[in-house]
Amino acid sequence: MSATHHRPDQTLPPLLDADLAACRASLAANSRTFHAASLLLPPAVRAPATVLYGFCRLADDTVDVEGGRRLAITQLRRRLDRVFEGRPQAVAADRALAAVVARYAIPRALLDLLIEGLSWDVEGRSYETLDELQDYAARVAGTVGAMMSLLMGVREAPALARACDLGVAMQLSNIARDVGEDARMGRLYLPRQWLREAGIAPEAWLAAPRFEPALAGVMQRLLASADELYARAASGVASLPMACRPGINAARLLYAEIGREVTRAGGDSVSRRAVVSGRRKSGLLLRAGLSLWPGRALLEAPPLPANRPLLAAVAATEAPPQTAGKVDFVIDLFERLERRERQTHFGRSAA
Numbered sequence: 001m002s003a004t005h006h007r008p009d010q011t012l013p014p015l016l017d018a019d020l021a022a023c024r025a026s027l028a029a030n031s032r033t034f035h036a037a038s039l040l041l042p043p044a045v046r047a048p049a050t051v052l053y054g055f056c057r058l059a060d061d062t063v064d065v066e067g068g069r070r071l072a073i074t075q076l077r078r079r080l081d082r083v084f085e086g087r088p089q090a091v092a093a094d095r096a097l098a099a100v101v102a103r104y105a106i107p108r109a110l111l112d113l114l115i116e117g118l119s120w121d122v123e124g125r126s127y128e129t130l131d132e133l134q135d136y137a138a139r140v141a142g143t144v145g146a147m148m149s150l151l152m153g154v155r156e157a158p159a160l161a162r163a164c165d166l167g168v169a170m171q172l173s174n175i176a177r178d179v180g181e182d183a184r185m186g187r188l189y190l191p192r193q194w195l196r197e198a199g200i201a202p203e204a205w206l207a208a209p210r211f212e213p214a215l216a217g218v219m220q221r222l223l224a225s226a227d228e229l230y231a232r233a234a235s236g237v238a239s240l241p242m243a244c245r246p247g248i249n250a251a252r253l254l255y256a257e258i259g260r261e262v263t264r265a266g267g268d269s270v271s272r273r274a275v276v277s278g279r280r281k282s283g284l285l286l287r288a289g290l291s292l293w294p295g296r297a298l299l300e301a302p303p304l305p306a307n308r309p310l311l312a313a314v315a316a317t318e319a320p321p322q323t324a325g326k327v328d329f330v331i332d333l334f335e336r337l338e339r340r341e342r343q344t345h346f347g348r349s350a351a
Contacts, residue, residue: 015127035129036281038252040288041247048104048151051096056114056144058093063118080115083110105320106152109313114143121187127203130191130225131305133169133175138182138306141171142226146310146343152244155319157311158299162236164307169229170255176222176262180270183209194218209270230256242292249288257284 038053040047062072079089083101088094100106117139127133145167149160175182175189182189183206192202198214233252238321239244254276276284303311 010331014237020308025138032202038247038287039169040250040285045148045151045244048100049148051093051100052144052151054093055097058091058341060114063122067241070119070122073115073122076118077112080108080111100151103320105148105317106147107313107317108186109316110143110146113139113309115314117143123187127189127194128192130194130222133172133189133191134304134306137168137171137175138164138304138308138310140306141167141174142304142310143167144332145170146249146307146314149240150314152240154240155237155314157303157315159236159239160311160314161240161301161303162233164310165304168304169226169233169305170251172226172229173258174223175257176219176226177258177269177274179215180209180211181273188275190218191220194221206271211268211270215270216249219267219269221264224262226259227256231303232298232301233294233303235301236293237294238290238296239299246289246294247272249291249294250285253284253288254281257281 002335008182022320038049041049042325050295054299059076079091079094082088082157083094086092086102088098101108101111118137120136120139124134125135142164145163145165146160148167149155149163152161153162179190186206188206195205195218198218198219201214230252237248237252240248257276258274261276262269263276265272
C-alpha cells in the first residue's frame with residue numbers, strides 16, 4: 001500500500017506555529033516513550049501526530065485535574081463540538097486539532113469514543129474480564145492508533161485493525177507499568193476475575209495495595225495478552241508508507257519493552273515503576289529503523305471485538321480528496337519550527 005499525500009484545503013484555519021510548539025512541549029514533557037518514537041516519523045506525520053497527542057493529553061489532564069467530575073467530560077464534549085464546527089476555543093490544542101481533523105477527515109466518532117473511555121474513569125468503572133478491559137483500552141488508546149493510521153493515509157480495514165491493536169497493546173503495557181500508581185489513586189484496571197482466580201480479593205487489595213507473588217501471575221497474563229496484539233500489529237507495519245514504518249516500529253518495540261521491564265522485576269509494578277533505560281531505548285530505535293519489511297501473516301486476522309466500533313467509524317467517513325502535489329502545510333510548518341529551534345539552540349551554545 002502506498003502513501004497518499006493530500007494538499008490541504010485552502011479554507012482551513014492555519015495551524016499556528018505557537019499552537020504546534022505548545023503541543024510538542026506537552027509531548028516531550030509528558031510521554032518520553034511516545035516522544036522518542038515520534039522522532040522517527042516523517043514531518044508530514046509527526047506534526048499532526050503531535051497535535052493529536054496534545055489534545056489527548058489535555059483531555060486526560062482535564063479529567064484528572066478537575067477531580068474526575070462529570071462536568072469535565074461535558075466540557076470536553078462541548079469543546080469537540082466547536083472543533084468540528086470549525087470554531088475552536090482559543091486554546092492551542094483545540095485550534096490545532098480543528099485544522100488536523102478537517103485536513104485528514106478524522107471521524108468525530110473516534111474522539112467521542114476516546115472521551116467515553118475517559119468518562120469511564122470518572123465513573124470509577126471496574127473491569128471484570130479481559131474483554132471489558134479491552135473495551136476500555138480501545139476507547140482511550142485504540143482510537144489513537146486509528147487516528148495515527150489516518151494521518152499516514154491508510155484507511156483500509158485490515159491495516160486499520162492492526163493500528164487499533166497496537167493502541168490497545170500499548171494501553172495494556174501502560175496498565176501493567178502503573179498498577180501501583182493507579183492503586184494509590186483508588187484505581188484498579190486489572191481484570192478482577194483474574195485477581196480472584198489468583199486468590200486476591202480486589203477490593204481488599206485496592207484498600208492496601210502491595211506486591212505479592214500471586215499478583216505476578218496476573219501481570220504475566222496481562223502482558224501475554226499485550227504481546228499477542230503487538231504481534232498482530234507488526235503485520236500491519238508493512239501496509240504503511242515506508243517513511244512511517246520506523247516510527248510505528250519504535251512505538252511498538254518501546255512499549256512492549258515496558259512490559260519486559262515489568263517481567264524482569266518479577267511482575268512487581270506496585271513497589272517500583274518500570275523504566276526502559278536510555279541505552280535500551282537507543283538499541284530499540286535502531287532496530288525499529290531496520291525492521292522495515294515485517295511479515296504479513298496476521299494482517300488479515302479478524303478485528304479485536306473491542307475495536308470494531310472504531311473501524312465502523314472510519315468506514316462511515318469519506319477519505320479526504322486526493323490532489324496533486326507533495327507539499328503539505330504541516331511539513332512546511334514543522335520544518336520552520338525545527339529550524340527556529342536549532343537556531344535558538346545554536347545561539348545559546350555560542351553564548
